[in-house]
Amino acid sequence: MLIGELAERAGTSTRTLRYYEAHGLVHPQRSANGYRVYDEAELRVVQEIRALLDVGFGLDDVRPFVACLRAGNASGGVCPDSVLVLRRKLAEVDDYLDRLGAVRQQLHTQLTHAIAHREETCPRKRASAP
Amino acid sequence: MLIGELAERAGTSTRTLRYYEAHGLVHPQRSANGYRVYDEAELRVVQEIRALLDVGFGLDDVRPFVACLRAGNASGGVCPDSVLVLRRKLAEVDDYLDRLGAVRQQLHTQLTHAIAHREETCPRKRASAP
DNA sequence: CCTTGCCTTGACGCTGACGACAAGGTTTAG
DNA sequence: CTAAACCTTGTCGTCAGCGTCAAGGCAAGG
Numbered sequence: 038m039l040i041g042e043l044a045e046r047a048g049t050s051t052r053t054l055r056y057y058e059a060h061g062l063v064h065p066q067r068s069a070n071g072y073r074v075y076d077e078a079e080l081r082v083v084q085e086i087r088a089l090l091d092v093g094f095g096l097d098d099v100r101p102f103v104a105c106l107r108a109g110n111a112s113g114g115v116c117p118d119s120v121l122v123l124r125r126k127l128a129e130v131d132d133y134l135d136r137l138g139a140v141r142q143q144l145h146t147q148l149t150h151a152i153a154h155r156e157e158t159c160p161r162k163r164a165s166a167p
Numbered sequence: 168m169l170i171g172e173l174a175e176r177a178g179t180s181t182r183t184l185r186y187y188e189a190h191g192l193v194h195p196q197r198s199a200n201g202y203r204v205y206d207e208a209e210l211r212v213v214q215e216i217r218a219l220l221d222v223g224f225g226l227d228d229v230r231p232f233v234a235c236l237r238a239g240n241a242s243g244g245v246c247p248d249s250v251l252v253l254r255r256k257l258a259e260v261d262d263y264l265d266r267l268g269a270v271r272q273q274l275h276t277q278l279t280h281a282i283a284h285r286e287e288t289c290p291r292k293r294a295s296a297p
Numbered sequence: 298c299c300t301t302g303c304c305t306t307g308a309c310g311c312t313g314a315c316g317a318c319a320a321g322g323t324t325t326a327g
Numbered sequence: 328c329t330a331a332a333c334c335t336t337g338t339c340g341t342c343a344g345c346g347t348c349a350a351g352g353c354a355a356g357g
Contacts, residue, residue: 148250
């Protein structure tokens, strides 16, 4: 399988696949003319990479998962290194959820305050929207 | 007040203040020697900018709040344009919270699965941790 | 006069995951 | 012969909010 085919099958671009290779995530063989040749298994690998990036992982975070897949596991997440990353990411996400929740609260408060302010400076006849 | 003093009082850098100016958020006067001269009110403005950026706003989002403060309001959030931004941001945050929650769920599931997998391939004597 | 400590503009660096070219080789079909 | 459709490496651009020099002007104290 050449790079174009893999790109299409994985729903990505050739540029992306070369980028992953430059960062050590895929190691295609080369045919006589210098073309990259991928075997079927790489499709799974690329799909795993894409899925993890979509979820907010960085390329470095993805590496253990790729290695895990290459080691013959059906899922990239079952190896110890992957689990470490999963734990760390879960903690990060929880952290972010907390902060984002606080932000949401703040926005809500500001909005409420602004509405109240509008009612105060420009009151309606009783309490009804037009 | 010169730029260095404002920077320190606002807890930021001179570079940052010049950056805000380049993007039309502050308009200091100039003294005879070309130095930027800020009046006291600008401190509030800069603090508002910083607060909003910290919460995840972009510079463009911040503009209405600055204008609102300059219009004499005690809070930058009470003007109609600011309220629009607040509403939009609240929606964005809610959206992001949803997606982040889904991601969290996925991570949790993967972790659970990985633990189960470990128990399966490398079982303990009964069910206890060392 | 010299140093110190402000200030000025200008311009490159950074982070991440690519997109978008440029300039060229290969293979196949017509 | 040539056009089409692959492939190659290399390099620059993107987004945001600054950090970090660089090179120089201005003011004041000793």
